[in-house]
Amino acid sequence: xxxxxxxxxxxxxxxxxxxxxRAKLIPLLAGLSISGGKWRGLNLNLNAKRKENIWSVxxxxxxxxxxxxxxxxxxxxxKGNDRSLSGSGRRAxxxxxxxxxxxxxxxxxxILQTQEPVxxxxxxxxxxxxxxxxxxxxxxxxxxTAEMEPVSVNNQRENLYDCYTLSxxxxxxxxxxxxxxxxxxxxPFGEGSESSSRASxxxxxxxxxxxxxxxxxxxxxxxxxxxxxAGLVFFEDGSYSRGPVELPVGENDESKYFxxxxxxxxxxxxxxxxxxxxxxxxxxxxxxxxxxEIMRVAVYEEQWVRPxxxxxxxEGTFDLKPFSQRKRxxxxxxxxxxxxxxxxxxxxxxxxxxxxxxxxxxxxxxxCTESLKKRSWPDSSFEEQELRDLQxxxxxxxxxxVTAYVDVDKEGVLCIxxxxxxxxxxxxxxxxxxxxxxxxxxxxxxxxxxxxxxxPPPM
Numbered sequence: 258x259x260x261x262x263x264x265x266x267x268x269x270x271x272x273x274x275x276x277x278x279r280a281k282l283i284p285l286l287a288g289l290s291i292s293g294g295k296w297r298g299l300n301l302n303l304n305a306k307r308k309e310n311i312w313s314v315x316x317x318x319x320x321x322x323x324x325x326x327x328x329x330x331x332x333x334x335x336k337g338n339d340r341s342l343s344g345s346g347r348r349a350x351x352x353x354x355x356x357x358x359x360x361x362x363x364x365x366x367x368i369l370q371t372q373e374p375v376x377x378x379x380x381x382x383x384x385x386x387x388x389x390x391x392x393x394x395x396x397x398x399x400x401x402t403a404e405m406e407p408v409s410v411n412n413q414r415e416n417l418y419d420c421y422t423l424s425x426x427x428x429x430x431x432x433x434x435x436x437x438x439x440x441x442x443x444x445p446f447g448e449g450s451e452s453s454s455r456a457s458x459x460x461x462x463x464x465x466x467x468x469x470x471x472x473x474x475x476x477x478x479x480x481x482x483x484x485x486x487a488g489l490v491f492f493e494d495g496s497y498s499r500g501p502v503e504l505p506v507g508e509n510d511e512s513k514y515f516x517x518x519x520x521x522x523x524x525x526x527x528x529x530x531x532x533x534x535x536x537x538x539x540x541x542x543x544x545x546x547x548x549x550e551i552m553r554v555a556v557y558e559e560q561w562v563r564p565x566x567x568x569x570x571x572e573g574t575f576d577l578k579p580f581s582q583r584k585r586x587x588x589x590x591x592x593x594x595x596x597x598x599x600x601x602x603x604x605x606x607x608x609x610x611x612x613x614x615x616x617x618x619x620x621x622x623x624x625c626t627e628s629l630k631k632r633s634w635p636d637s638s639f640e641e642q643e644l645r646d647l648q649x650x651x652x653x654x655x656x657x658x659v660t661a662y663v664d665v666d667k668e669g670v671l672c673i674x675x676x677x678x679x680x681x682x683x684x685x686x687x688x689x690x691x692x693x694x695x696x697x698x699x700x701x702x703x704x705x706x707x708x709x710x711x712x713p714p715p716m
Contacts, residue, residue: 356403370627386495393559396580400551403653409442417442419579423472427565439475487618490700506546506695583656682707
């Protein structure tokens with residue numbers, strides 16, 4: 258560009274903003290998607306085909322069209338096992354904890370108990386387990402980098418990264434449970450902001466205590482009900498997996514390009530009856546279910562304090578740390594041999610289940626099994642502290658021993674899973690599978706105990 262043109266651009270207040278917007282847009286188009294469950298960076302040579310007329314919007318349209326053509330050449334209109342996940346990964350910095358990684362292999366070594374049917378959990382026992390007042394902490398994480406994201410903004414326009422929660426869960430009728438949750442956001446420092454002087458002040462003073470807030474006057478986070486609905490799989494200890502029975506999978510109708518069904522998948526794990534973990538995945542399905550984009554991952558850890566119909570002057574000590582103050586689980590802590598007890602729920606679809614007026618959904622058959630399994634990395638040379646490439650990014654390693662993952666295997670089965678590891682060597686898992694036809698295939702609850710002996714006794 259000639260010097261005269263540069264002077265003219267700098268004198269016009271509108272043009273620099275246009276140039277800045279265009280400069281930000283091009284990197285976002287450069288590497289978007291995962292195809293067939295694998296991360297793919299689209300290395301488009303945007304400069305090679307860029308038009309000379311930099312003021313024309315045709316350049317941006319051409320870039321988008323090239324991106325669409327590239328994605329079609331890579332995957333076409335995917336059906337069955339050709340689902341793709343959209344997003345991007347992040348390379349972990351040296352000497353920093355692992356935030357994202359590829360999938361881990363789980364191999365069965367010995368079957369201790371073959372699959373046997375078990376009695377379906379009682380709805381009354383389940384509702385009794387989840388009813389009461391729960392105090393907790395919450396945070397939101399990027400589905401691409403696993404970094405903490407803001408949950409709110411304060412009056413000083415600072416991002417807030419943690420929140421305290423208060424949930425009232427009570428049985429409204431024989432078939433319905435109501436839930437009302439309030440929250441108060443805090444922590445403008447984020448996680449691991451070592452370069453911030455305010456973060457150093459945080460290390461000395463700590464975040465405000467839970468008791469310093471009146472959660473009843475906080476922001477209403479959610480107000481909903483839970484019934485024995487289609488897609489809800491529950492267990493008597495209060496664990497559950499909640500989501501749709503069927504996903505929108507089929508031929509892509511380009512005339513309905515603006516329709517992108519979005520669903521929430523809520524999974525809850527219970528530890529010791531009085532503590533629980535809830536992870537909510539928000540996932541968008543587009544192009545007839547061919548492209549899957551993870552929009553949001555919200556995590557809440559809560560502890561039970563009292564029944565919902567009883568007021569106590571002393572509700573005990575609240576000992577849950579905000580997620581920003583916790584360490585992340587290392588991948589090495591989940592590798593090795595595990596003794597796994599598994600309960601699964603398999604839906605039985607009938608002709609009546611295909612009727613849209615049927616709200617009860619399919620019946621579930623429950624099974625249990627026990628085995629010795631080994632968890633390992635597909636590549637033995639994997640280094641925890643550095644991701645060599647950004648393909649196969651599947652697992653989010655979150656603070657507090659939490660792992661969250663969304664994966665599509667070689668058979669096209671979509672798995673949405675949550676893990677909760679504790680220092681005692683126990684890992685609780687909840688997984689939800691969907692087949693290539695979009696129907697719910699299986700829900701699994703697992704209790705994994707790590708084998709810590711060097712020489713296992715003979716079986």
